[in-house]
Amino acid sequence: MKFKSQHTYRNTMQHIRDGILVVNTETIAGKVITQNLGVVGGSTVRAKNIGRDFTQGIRNIFGGELLKYTELLEESRNEAIARMVADAAARGANAIVNVRFATSAVTAGAAELFAYGTAVTVE
Amino acid sequence: MHYRTNRVRTLAIALLSVLAFSVVVSAQGVVEERPEEGPPMILFVVGFCVLPWVLLSLVWVVYGVAYPFMFIFGALFGGRNLEKRINAVVLRERSSIEHFGKDPLSTLKGSHIVGGVNNSGLVYSSIVYAPSHWMLLIAWFNNLVGGRVDILQRAVAAARSEAKQLLRERAKEAGWDEVLNVRIDTAEMAPGGRNALVRGAVEIFAYGTGVKYG
Numbered sequence: 001m002k003f004k005s006q007h008t009y010r011n012t013m014q015h016i017r018d019g020i021l022v023v024n025t026e027t028i029a030g031k032v033i034t035q036n037l038g039v040v041g042g043s044t045v046r047a048k049n050i051g052r053d054f055t056q057g058i059r060n061i062f063g064g065e066l067l068k069y070t071e072l073l074e075e076s077r078n079e080a081i082a083r084m085v086a087d088a089a090a091r092g093a094n095a096i097v098n099v100r101f102a103t104s105a106v107t108a109g110a111a112e113l114f115a116y117g118t119a120v121t122v123e
Numbered sequence: 124m125h126y127r128t129n130r131v132r133t134l135a136i137a138l139l140s141v142l143a144f145s146v147v148v149s150a151q152g153v154v155e156e157r158p159e160e161g162p163p164m165i166l167f168v169v170g171f172c173v174l175p176w177v178l179l180s181l182v183w184v185v186y187g188v189a190y191p192f193m194f195i196f197g198a199l200f201g202g203r204n205l206e207k208r209i210n211a212v213v214l215r216e217r218s219s220i221e222h223f224g225k226d227p228l229s230t231l232k233g234s235h236i237v238g239g240v241n242n243s244g245l246v247y248s249s250i251v252y253a254p255s256h257w258m259l260l261i262a263w264f265n266n267l268v269g270g271r272v273d274i275l276q277r278a279v280a281a282a283r284s285e286a287k288q289l290l291r292e293r294a295k296e297a298g299w300d301e302v303l304n305v306r307i308d309t310a311e312m313a314p315g316g317r318n319a320l321v322r323g324a325v326e327i328f329a330y331g332t333g334v335k336y337g
Contacts, residue, residue: 022245023332025304029233029240030337054182056253057320061190062197063255063278064204065285066324069312070251073326077249099245101330103310111312111326 020085021095021122028095031122037091041116042083045106046076073113077101080115093119145171198257209281212288219291223301227294228287233303233334241337246302247330248289251312252282254323279325283307286327299333306330 099117
């Protein structure tokens with residue numbers, strides 16, 4: 001059976017196109033870290049709109065996946081990662097290691113998505 | 124994406140300008156007091172300021188009428204849908220384990236890989252999952268008595284296994300052989316109170332480092 005949540009793998013591999021390696025391990029296997037350029041991060045705050053809140057509220061009565069919210073968070077996460085990668089590129093890094101993600105609700109309607117890691121140069 | 128924010132912005136600007144325009148026009152109408160004017164300005168004010176609220180309250184009335192039926196529907200079929208979903212995830216899990224030859228996800232850091240690694244990169248997936256209002260009601264009763272709240276645990280566990288399965292599928296799509304250092308985060312999606320529309324929704328977010336053997 002196919003469910004809608006198997007949506008496409010859109011912008012998620014943007015960092016590879018940018019030529020910056022992003023991993024969440026402490027080292028990159030097969031490469032040597034030569035320089036540490038500090039912590040880089042990127043964040044987005046996303047608000048859900050009232051109409052979407054209403055439709056997802058109806059979906060909530062039945063239970064199950066809230067597809068629109070999944071898509072919203074996916075897009076926001078891509079944006080946060082893109083900002084982190086841009087930050088690292090501005091510092092002249094070619095890789096980001098030990099990436100972590102954090103989600104927090106700023107107000108009742110808005111979620112902040114934050115990605116951070118260490119920008120390094122590898123050989 | 125950008126078009127969405129633009130749309131919201133234009134809508135807000137249009138609404139504000141309509142409001143300002145109607146206020147100005149109605150003020151002029153009061154000052155000039157010309158009876159030969161065609162439609163009275165009060166119509167515009169009513170049309171642009173009152174009508175949206177009337178429509179909104181109508182929507183709420185419809186919601187209030189339909190809510191019990193939706194609630195009962197969710198109580199009757201919510202559990203079965205969850206069961207179906209869990210079974211589908213189990214099937215998908217089996218097929219991806221067949222593809223990789225083992226479960227590709229692990230929390231190891233990669234020192235167990237003997238042949239070396241050719242390439243690596245981030246892979247992540249997320250899912251927002253909400254229990255039905257029926258489940259929330261049962262959980263509320265459970266809260267009174269104390270003890271385990273199995274009904275919510277099942278929903279969250281289903282969401283978690285689905286997020287993990289999505290991660291496997293994405294690793295397969297990107298061509299990785301294994302996913303290292305997997306972390307699974309759970310965040311409360313809608314921390315609104317009693318009046319919030321969306322209640323009890325959680326976001327499960329799984330991420331790891333995909334590697335390709337050298």
